[in-house]
Amino acid sequence: MNKIDVCLSPELIHLYDVPSRVVVIVDILRATSCMTSGLAHGVEAILPVADLETCRTYKSQGYLIAGERNGEKVEGFDMGNSPFEYMAPTTKGKKVAVTTTNGTQALEKSRGAKEILIGSFLNLSVVAERLVKMKEDVLIVCAGWKGKVNLEDSLFAGALVEKLKGAFASDCDAPLMAQTLYTTVEGNLEGYLRASSHVQRLKRLHIHEDIKYCLTPDLCPVVPVLRGHELVIE
């Protein structure tokens, strides 16, 4: 039976054998939710980049540029990190270059994996189905918040472990912790998350609708994969 493990923060990734694994990157609020949503709604490709200045340089190459720092849209950028911006008709057929606080960095640190997929509640079931078909060991990499673990990414990790039980064996304690956490609060994810430090921060930015959307399972049944430097659906 293939194994599944959870890396609760990119700061722990050196403890895992990334090259032997298919990695699922998770940044629920909101990078991987945006990526999933955008590609499901007609964005052609998403290019994650490491910093704002690099991102800015893609504007002249025809990309839309998207960026947030500490949950707020960056001045001069086409988009921030609301998934609703990624669904706008103006994004159809376009490429988007994006940099985010935590998600892009989790992705950078996972390069070298057998395959890199993007996970979010929006594509939970199709990601699980893809992983079952791939028959490889899996590592779920939570983006966290500035290196620390966060609730929403841990909850998604737990949801995916729960979805895959029977098909994968848990490698270590982190998958069990995430799974228990998820099964305990799955009936009231949004209520539970209200207590989280990240959502407390976001609350000040008036994005309840984003949060509600990002916690809804299976609205966007696509699996973004990394091809070269870009995320696409195949």
Next chain:
Amino acid sequence: MNKIDVCLSPELIHLYDVPSRVVVIVDILRATSCMTSGLAHGVEAILPVADLETCRTYKSQGYLIAGERNGEKVEGFDMGNSPFEYMAPTTKGKKVAVTTTNGTQALEKSRGAKEILIGSFLNLSVVAERLVKMKEDVLIVCAGWKGKVNLEDSLFAGALVEKLKGAFASDCDAPLMAQTLYTTVEGNLEGYLRASSHVQRLKRLHIHEDIKYCLTPDLCPVVPVLRGHELVIE
């Protein structure tokens, strides 16, 4: 209100401002349980050291020496890491030099804290009472397993956060995660832990009695503190 945070692995400790905090070191299976138990049963002081060879040199200075690697006692040492060895009449009034896989290292990384206390289920309530009296921000540092998070240390962190609710404010998401985990399984800690990777390993070493003991709250109402290089009760 003072703050409480949880560092789920020593590999994350650089993300926390250790000098501004009272740190509680946690290594339930079994370093901090042994320390608590030994000092409660008449051990004079416990000297945590970084490695086996350093530990060995204390033998000639009149210390009992205790060490395990991967859950097994080291050859030539007086004690392994069963808490029952620390309660033996032969340890009364003696000093014990100890090195363990994870616990000692968590402690080394926490040096510089305002105060370092040793936490375990065995002294849960008295540690909580001491923290309330100290009126300082608190960081619970879980020893984990070779850098990864583990269930038993996370559960203790959750138990301590739960015990302190109302008196401390959670700083970030890790305390909430640990608290939810603990309150979900507190009625059946031992059964839940049976699924953990660490206990799976320990099962092979026939130490069910150790585990049961280490999960029992408040058997040893003492608070070990670090004074210089040694742990003592005052």
